[in-house]
Amino acid sequence: MKHESGSISINTENIFPIIKKWLYSEKDIFIRELVSNASDAISKMKKLDAMGEAELPEGNKFEIKVIVNKNDKTIKVIDNGLGMTEEEVKKYINQIAFSGAVDFLEKYKDKSDDGQIIGHFGLGFYSAFMVSQRVQIDTLSYQKDAAAVRWVSDGGTEFEMSDSDRNERGTTITLYLADDSLEFTEEYTMRTTLEKYFAFLPYELYLEDAAKVEEKKEETKEGEETPAAEPKKPEPLNDTQPLWLKNPKDCTDEEYKQFYSKVFHDFNEPLFWIHLNMDYPFNLKGILYFPKLKHEFETNEGQIKLYYNQVFVADNIKEVIPEFLLLLKGVLDCPDLPLNVSRSFLQNDGYVNKISTHITKKVADKLTSIFENDRENYNKYWDDINPFVKYGCLREEKFYDRVKDVLIFKSTKGGYTTLKEYLENNKDKHENKVFYVSDENQQAQYIKLFNENGMEAVILTNMIDNHFMSLLESKGAGLQFNRIDADISASMKQENTGIPEADVSYLESLFKETVNDEKLKIQVESLKNETIPAVVLLSEQSRRMQEMSKMFGGMDMGHMFPKEQTLVLNSSNKLVKALLDLKEKDERKEDVKLVSEHIYDLAMMSHQTLGPDAMAKFIQRSNEILMKVL
Numbered sequence: 001m002k003h004e005s006g007s008i009s010i011n012t013e014n015i016f017p018i019i020k021k022w023l024y025s026e027k028d029i030f031i032r033e034l035v036s037n038a039s040d041a042i043s044k045m046k047k048l049d050a051m052g053e054a055e056l057p058e059g060n061k062f063e064i065k066v067i068v069n070k071n072d073k074t075i076k077v078i079d080n081g082l083g084m085t086e087e088e089v090k091k092y093i094n095q096i097a098f099s100g101a102v103d104f105l106e107k108y109k110d111k112s113d114d115g116q117i118i119g120h121f122g123l124g125f126y127s128a129f130m131v132s133q134r135v136q137i138d139t140l141s142y143q144k145d146a147a148a149v150r151w152v153s154d155g156g157t158e159f160e161m162s163d164s165d166r167n168e169r170g171t172t173i174t175l176y177l178a179d180d181s182l183e184f185t186e187e188y189t190m191r192t193t194l195e196k197y198f199a200f201l202p203y204e205l206y207l208e209d210a211a212k213v214e215e216k217k218e219e220t221k222e223g224e225e226t227p228a229a230e231p232k233k234p235e236p237l238n239d240t241q242p243l244w245l246k247n248p249k250d251c252t253d254e255e256y257k258q259f260y261s262k263v264f265h266d267f268n269e270p271l272f273w274i275h276l277n278m279d280y281p282f283n284l285k286g287i288l289y290f291p292k293l294k295h296e297f298e299t300n301e302g303q304i305k306l307y308y309n310q311v312f313v314a315d316n317i318k319e320v321i322p323e324f325l326l327l328l329k330g331v332l333d334c335p336d337l338p339l340n341v342s343r344s345f346l347q348n349d350g351y352v353n354k355i356s357t358h359i360t361k362k363v364a365d366k367l368t369s370i371f372e373n374d375r376e377n378y379n380k381y382w383d384d385i386n387p388f389v390k391y392g393c394l395r396e397e398k399f400y401d402r403v404k405d406v407l408i409f410k411s412t413k414g415g416y417t418t419l420k421e422y423l424e425n426n427k428d429k430h431e432n433k434v435f436y437v438s439d440e441n442q443q444a445q446y447i448k449l450f451n452e453n454g455m456e457a458v459i460l461t462n463m464i465d466n467h468f469m470s471l472l473e474s475k476g477a478g479l480q481f482n483r484i485d486a487d488i489s490a491s492m493k494q495e496n497t498g499i500p501e502a503d504v505s506y507l508e509s510l511f512k513e514t515v516n517d518e519k520l521k522i523q524v525e526s527l528k529n530e531t532i533p534a535v536v537l538l539s540e541q542s543r544r545m546q547e548m549s550k551m552f553g554g555m556d557m558g559h560m561f562p563k564e565q566t567l568v569l570n571s572s573n574k575l576v577k578a579l580l581d582l583k584e585k586d587e588r589k590e591d592v593k594l595v596s597e598h599i600y601d602l603a604m605m606s607h608q609t610l611g612p613d614a615m616a617k618f619i620q621r622s623n624e625i626l627m628k629v630l
């Protein structure tokens with residue numbers, strides 16, 4: 001071939017400095033593009049062979065090699081794919097690849113952040129110029145009688161073509177790096193980048209550090225006596241057959257767990273997983289893991305890795321993956337996904353919607369199946385998975401509809417209950433009402449009261465539970481959640497014990513005086529439980545209003561939503577009875593005051609933490625009472 005030079009046929013200024021500037025933070029995508037091209041070239045070669053249009057030599061083994069060389073500041077990407085003829089270089093590189101880059105630039109240049117193309121897919125071959133001052137292609141086509149071609153460009157729109165000395169089928173891309181990109185000649189940097197994108201590439205991928213090899217040679221020359229050590233057989237960087245591509249039937253639990261710890265570096269075992277394996281009507285493969293929470297109050301930081309034909313695209317792309325699934329860990333391979341479009345486009349894409357619906361269904365099916373077939377383990381998992389399930393219900397109505405019957409609640413009676421079971425088991429005591437505990441320590445007295453009266457409450461202590469309860473209330477006609485300290489149920493009271501009117505008004509006025517709080521209501525009841533002198537109740541309605549006003553910027557709206565607290569005095573309790581007995585005894589007035597103040601403080605303490613002043617008074621009074629004992 002005669003030496004030829006030309007100008008790329010689009011009238012554009014040098015676009016590479018612009019590309020470089022825009023993509024600077026993701027400079028490593030050039031390696032993703034070049035190795036992807038190498039992989040594509042091999043796939044095409046395989047296809048030609050399968051169709052009988054080309055014949056592979058005996059013992060052909062497809063592979064891609066990346067060679068970094070610090071000494072001459074180059075990177076080579078070498079494949080033994082189908083190669084290109086001279087005509088093809090002109091067409092695919094000078095025209096298609098270049099116009100691809102120009103297109104990319106057009107799309108990208110005046111888009112704000114949310115118009116970004118996912119992982120900048122689509123820039124292609126010309127991304128090589130992000131890091132290079134010169135790029136050279138040496139390629140030999142598989143076609144009979146093809147001659148090897150060399151193409152060289154210095155990053156403008158100018159190129160030169162000539163004969164190449166490449167003598168094996170395939171393509172070598174040589175990057176002569178610009179001085180600001182030399183970090184990619186570091187073996188470690190390149191290895192990390194390759195592992196990030198290509199840990200699951202379908203063809204074996206090798207990395208070689210030419211500078212290191214040269215050094216070794218120098219060393220052995222010096223120490224003439226020692227024979228050169230047998231070079232180790234290099235290991236490919238990648239696993240060419242990722243677990244997600246296997247048939248779920250052929251995968252063992254051990255394999256799933258190993259894959260999980262390798263990909264997510266999480267040494268806790270996952271609870272369970274879902275293997276997505278769909279060919280039709282669309283192609284979707286992947287594995288979703290339900291991780292174990294590390295701490296009780298941790299909200300899980302998930303990680304969903306998106307792949308495109310076994311090439312990593314990005315983590316946690318919320319335009320493709322239903323948001324609540326981002327609490328899980330997993331890999332998804334979506335080869336039909338259009339990645340060279342803007343993120344906002346993806347949100348309205350039919351394929352993306354189908355993926356999202358399919359995954360949501362699969363997750364719900366899995367939960368239902370464990371609930372139905374292995375309730376014991378389902379209960380065990382619940383503490384770890386419930387924030388995820390609840391979040392999913394809140395974010396996706398479809399998900400809620402699918403899992404509503406397998407939502408369970410930890411019960412104060414021990415074990416777990418569904419809403420249906422709870423309502424059924426407690427309907428003789430209260431209908432359509434669910435009592436719940438939001439803080440097991442703080443509400444211990446009330447739990448005790450419940451237990452002693454054979455009543456049941458569910459434990460809902462997560463941040464998300466308030467929203468979750470509102471959701472359930474909006475779905476269940478008349479259903480109402482009440483915190484355990486909101487009310488005294490009829491079944492806790494003694495039957496047919498009228499309390500004399502005079503006693504009631506005496507206790508009311510005594511405690512009004514003691515407590516000195518205008519807003520506090522006082523009520524006298526005769527409870528079945530005789531050990532507790534008093535409890536404080538806080539109406540559900542007013543508490544919710546208060547919590548809401550706190551959420552909105554912490555504004556003090558206390559005057560708008562007063563705290564509706566009630567002090568319930570238990571007339572069947574000995575201490576309260578004793579107070580009544582001392583009603584007329586003026587000489588014991590001080591003692592009555594002391595005891596009534598203490599009863600109030602104790603009831604308050606079982607309800608909320610005391611403020612510093614109240615606490616100081618409580619301690620001082622306790623000491624006074626102790627003095628009376630001795």
Ligand code: ADP
Pocket residue numbers: 033037038040041079081082083084092093096097098100122123124125126171
């Ligand atoms: P795309 O990969 O999206 O087609 P690129 O800009 O990455 O766009 O590449 C343009 C074209 O150049 C490819 O479609 C292919 O025909 C050709 N090409 C690039 N790299 C190679 C390679 N290593 N071997 C064979 N052909 C290649």
Ligand code: MG
Pocket residue numbers: 033036037124125
């Ligand atoms: Mg490409």
